[in-house]
Amino acid sequence: MRVLGIETTCDETAAAVVETDGAGRPIIRSSEVLSQIAAHAAYGGVVPEIAARAHVEAVDHMVARALERAGVELSDIDGFAAAAGPGLIGGVMIGLTTAKALSLVTGKPLIAVNHLEGHALTPRLIEQVQFPYLLLLASGGHTQLIAVRGVGDYVRLGTTIDDAIGEAFDKVAKMLGLPYPGGPQVEREAKKGNPERFHLPRPMQGRPVADFSLSGLKTAVRQEAQKILPLRASDVSDLCASFQAAVVDVVADRTRVALRGFRDIAGHPTALVVAGGVAANMAIRRGLERLAAEAGVRLVAPPLALCTDNGAIIAWAGLERLRMGIQDDLTVAARPRWPLDASKDTRAGAKA
Amino acid sequence: MRVLAIDTALGACSACVAERGAPAAISTETMVMERGHAEALLPLLERVMAHAPGGFGAIDRVVVTVGPGSFTGLRIGISAARAIGLALKVPVVGVTSLSALLSPIVATAGDRVAVAAIDARHGQVFIQAVAPGGRVVVPARLATAREAARLLGSGNIMIAGSGAGLLAAEAWSVGVNATVAPDALFPDPLWVARLGALADPATALPKPYYLRAPDAKPQEGGALPRA
Numbered sequence: 001m002r003v004l005g006i007e008t009t010c011d012e013t014a015a016a017v018v019e020t021d022g023a024g025r026p027i028i029r030s031s032e033v034l035s036q037i038a039a040h041a042a043y044g045g046v047v048p049e050i051a052a053r054a055h056v057e058a059v060d061h062m063v064a065r066a067l068e069r070a071g072v073e074l075s076d077i078d079g080f081a082a083a084a085g086p087g088l089i090g091g092v093m094i095g096l097t098t099a100k101a102l103s104l105v106t107g108k109p110l111i112a113v114n115h116l117e118g119h120a121l122t123p124r125l126i127e128q129v130q131f132p133y134l135l136l137l138a139s140g141g142h143t144q145l146i147a148v149r150g151v152g153d154y155v156r157l158g159t160t161i162d163d164a165i166g167e168a169f170d171k172v173a174k175m176l177g178l179p180y181p182g183g184p185q186v187e188r189e190a191k192k193g194n195p196e197r198f199h200l201p202r203p204m205q206g207r208p209v210a211d212f213s214l215s216g217l218k219t220a221v222r223q224e225a226q227k228i229l230p231l232r233a234s235d236v237s238d239l240c241a242s243f244q245a246a247v248v249d250v251v252a253d254r255t256r257v258a259l260r261g262f263r264d265i266a267g268h269p270t271a272l273v274v275a276g277g278v279a280a281n282m283a284i285r286r287g288l289e290r291l292a293a294e295a296g297v298r299l300v301a302p303p304l305a306l307c308t309d310n311g312a313i314i315a316w317a318g319l320e321r322l323r324m325g326i327q328d329d330l331t332v333a334a335r336p337r338w339p340l341d342a343s344k345d346t347r348a349g350a351k352a
Numbered sequence: 353m354r355v356l357a358i359d360t361a362l363g364a365c366s367a368c369v370a371e372r373g374a375p376a377a378i379s380t381e382t383m384v385m386e387r388g389h390a391e392a393l394l395p396l397l398e399r400v401m402a403h404a405p406g407g408f409g410a411i412d413r414v415v416v417t418v419g420p421g422s423f424t425g426l427r428i429g430i431s432a433a434r435a436i437g438l439a440l441k442v443p444v445v446g447v448t449s450l451s452a453l454l455s456p457i458v459a460t461a462g463d464r465v466a467v468a469a470i471d472a473r474h475g476q477v478f479i480q481a482v483a484p485g486g487r488v489v490v491p492a493r494l495a496t497a498r499e500a501a502r503l504l505g506s507g508n509i510m511i512a513g514s515g516a517g518l519l520a521a522e523a524w525s526v527g528v529n530a531t532v533a534p535d536a537l538f539p540d541p542l543w544v545a546r547l548g549a550l551a552d553p554a555t556a557l558p559k560p561y562y563l564r565a566p567d568a569k570p571q572e573g574g575a576l577p578r579a
Contacts, residue, residue: 043571050568052427053560090427097390097428097431097435098434100394101394101432104394104398105439175575229577230576232579331394334390
């Protein structure tokens with residue numbers, strides 16, 4: 001089975017071809033990603049209208065390139081998957097419409113994939129991790145802890161009630177005058193700094209539900225910085241190091257709580273999986289490694305190219321759904337918000 | 353040459369299949385709607401193609417309205433058109449919604465200036481106008497209704513498009529005899545097909561024609577002062 005996947009939910013225009021061999025093992029035949037970072041840098045964040053304008057100019061080219069790199073024709077594709085949300089609706093519609101049109105012309109199935117499900121099923125794409133496992137999805141737009149029990153069977157154990165982790169990194173970078181995107185910049189500065197110089201809060205620490213809150217931490221960074229203006233280079237490094245250390249503690253604490261909650265609903269996890277752009281942060285990764293060792297589970301961190309947004313994880317989620325007989329019709333709508341776990345739809349402030 | 357035309361740029365979701373130069377479409381459907389194009393378009397295309405003998409395999413060219421219009425709407429049509437072009441390996445051409453509105457009224461305008469005016473909200477219109485004989489009086493642009501009326505001068509005019517009422521009121525207020533063309537709120541897909549069949553794929557690219565910059569300002573400041 002071979003599926004083409006399209007991703008346009010944020011600021012990457014991506015397409016990929018993923019297939020399974022005779023034994024059902026996944027093979028990524030191609031994965032083409034066009035990042036719009038440069039187009040948004042001047043604005044200090046992703047501007048939805050600018051993102052949509054870039055997606056519509058690029059998505060068909062990315063599909064053509066993905067087919068070419070994979071060495072297949074459109075007629076060799078068994079299904080067309082697109083991320084139908086959650087995300088910036090203008091972009092989501094472009095990718096979804098493209099997949100619908102390809103499905104209509106070829107007569108092959110359409111699969112409307114939840115972008116979060118793409119991340120949730122990634123460990124099965126890279127090393128066929130068995131269900132159930134605990135996923136920490138942390139990016140600029142999402143911060144969730146999810147019990148993955150099967151394809152389409154997800155229980156959200158925690159989410160952020162305000163900023164996503166990557167968003168908090170970007171905002172701290174912006175207030176300290178570091179370029180966009182701020183995550184890697186903050187990590188670089190943090191390496192040079194003293195993580196104990198500033199005493200920052202660990203929001204939600206010890207709370208029994210595995211939710212996150214990052215906005216107070218970000219405010220605390222600003223308040224500490226304002227006490228010592230103007231900022232010298234070493235102050236910036238120390239602020240970054242102190243902020244990152246607080247995030248590492250928060251992530252470990254919240255994930256520990258989620259592991260406890262996981263056992264109640266799904267038994268022992270086969271792995272702790274981290275995905276999303278924040279998984280690129282080595283300090284957070286090390287924190288999770290320590291936690292995994294302590295909890296007796298394996299940490300699975302997909303390669304960075306599959307942690308950030310791409311078409312391969314959408315194609316794979318589409319393939320997992322399609323081989324279970326799940327597909328969608330041409331009327332399916334793009335969704336700006338789309339929780340993986342429908343039962344948690346109404347939680348206040350919960351993104352996606 | 354057989355053409356598939358798509359229009360989702362304005363207050364309708366339409367498609368038709370037509371042969372170049374034919375007086376009528378082989379298959380056509382128009383749904384009037386302000387929003388919901390994204391969900392409506394592909395099922396509509398499925399129906400239109402089901403009534404066209406030969407189906408997608410007989411299509412030689414895809415035509416799409418590229419705007420100006422609803423940013424979201426025109427991107428839906430363009431995404432679909434470009435994907436169909438990719439799948440069929442046929443050219444995709446863009447036609448502006450202004451020229452698609454203008455073409456059918458040029459013939460009936462007689463000695464009047466033919467005007468396409470699309471409501472761009474906030475008292476503004478996307479406008480284009482041609483005099484009898486085809487001379488361009490106002491090239492495609494965004495203007496307030498008042499500016500637009502001034503640009504059109506004092507001769508009689510006939511206006512098509514969702515901004516026709518707004519512009520006609522302005523024109524009347526300065527003593528210009530303005531007529532609103534009937535049934536011309538959005539492009540007729542057959543005219544989109546006709547214009548697209550004549551267009552040069554090398555220049556009539558299927559790219560959005562927004563005529564309005566994104567509403568975003570580069571951010572400066574916000575950063576704390578550095579030593």
